[in-house]
Amino acid sequence: MKISVKAPAKINLALDVLHKRDDGFHEVEMIMTTVDLADRVDLIELNEDSIAVEVSEGFVPNDERNLAYQAADVLKKRFQIKKGVSIYISKKIPVAAGLAGGSSDAAATLRGLNLLWNLELSDHELAEIGAEIGSDVSFCVYGGTALATGRGEIIKQIESPPPCWVVLAKPPIGVSTAEVYRKLNIDKAKESGVQPMLQAINEQNFDDICEHLSNDLESVTFKLHPEVKRIKEQMKRFGAEGVLMSGSGPTVFGLVKKESRVHRVYNGLRGFCGDVYAVRLISQGHPC
The missing domain is CATH 3.30.230.10 (Ribosomal Protein S5; domain 2)
Known part of the structure; x- marks a missing residue:
């Protein structure tokens, strides 16, 4: 079987x-x-x-x-x-x-x-x-x-965000999650990024979801691997509405509402990054 x-x-x-x-x-x-x-x-x-x-x-x-x-x-x-x-x-x-x-x-x-x-x-x-x-x-x-x-x-x-496109771009490097966490300076006074994101998702507000994307590990990986930061900047320049590094990196993703804009972002990134994907959010969990 x-x-x-x-x-x-x-x-x-x-x-x-x-x-x-x-x-x-x-x-x-x-x-x-x-x-x-x-x-x-x-x-x-x-x-x-x-x-x-x-x-x-x-x-x-x-x-x-x-x-x-x-x-x-x-x-x-x-x-x-x-x-x-x-x-x-x-x-x-x-x-x-x-x-x-x-x-x-x-x-x-x-x-x-x-x-x-x-x-x-x-x-x-x-x-x-x-x-x-x-x-x-x-x-x-x-x-x-x-x-x-x-x-x-x-x-x-929780409820899933409203449907949108996701452009993923990974530079040809590896990132050590352990090293990123080891070099992270935890600021106890910083504001939560999770709470405003929960509210934005609850309200199904795509613009607020893009506004409140946040990742405490991003700044550490950017210092270790400046090319990751450059990909984020390029993705914004090509028109993605919300851009963030995923996890400890090095993949950067961009949220895009309209399919017509996806092609511009995707093609722009393909010029200097080998692993680029244009996919959709999956709104539901697994069937089994």
């Missing part, structure tokens, strides 16, 4: 870093939403007790370092599954881009194996398991739009 599961990318509309926790993680408040740029995860049950991972991109690990492998391993051990699984990941989401590609692959694996192995787990139960694998996996189990708190694993689903 074979099951194919879509694993969409996410962007951060708002990201507040509150403080460093005793466990070494940072306490955050984030609003995340999924976009229609997705990997595909194919799962085939094996009679032998093993996990095999194959990835379309050769530089992505196919062993226990892979989050999809870890997802399968956690389920096998927790529910004493004696059968194995072959996992094939067709990558479309850029790697190490701030778009949660690996986390989404893990979440898709959890959702798919829940069906393949007839575990009958709820999304909430899958999300709790996902939190053991990575902070973004819980959100990726649900999809749609959500407020994420804790270290990012406590998920409250």
Whole structure:
């Protein structure tokens, strides 16, 4: 039996870093939403007790370092599954881009194996398991739009923003999330970026959503990698209404209301950035 599961990318509309926790993680408040740029995860049950991972991109690990492998391993051990699984990941989401590609692959694996192995787990139960694998996996189990708190694993689903286009641009660099957090100077007096974003989404006000895009990690990544800041400036210049770096970067996204303007932004960025995508917001969560 074979099951194919879509694993969409996410962007951060708002990201507040509150403080460093005793466990070494940072306490955050984030609003995340999924976009229609997705990997595909194919799962085939094996009679032998093993996990095999194959990835379309050769530089992505196919062993226990892979989050999809870890997802399968956690389920096998927790529910004493004696059968194995072959996992094939067709990558479309850029790697190490701030778009949660690996986390989404893990979440898709959890959702798919829940069906393949007839575990009958709820999304909430899958999300709790996902939190053991990575902070973004819980959100990726649900999809749609959500407020994420804790270290990012406590998920409250909210209404999605009004439909719009999203242009994504990733420069050919990698960003260390750990280094960005390590160099972040947390300002306890700063205003929340999450609260005005929640209000803008609640009111379905596209202009206010663009106005209140915020990311506490952006300034750190800009200092480490000035080319990310240049992409943001170019995206604004080409006409995107709201522009922000996603996660710890280096991908920058632009929100665009009209399709006619999307082509201008997309084509302008293609001139100096290899990985550019024009996609839509996904308004709903996953069907399974």
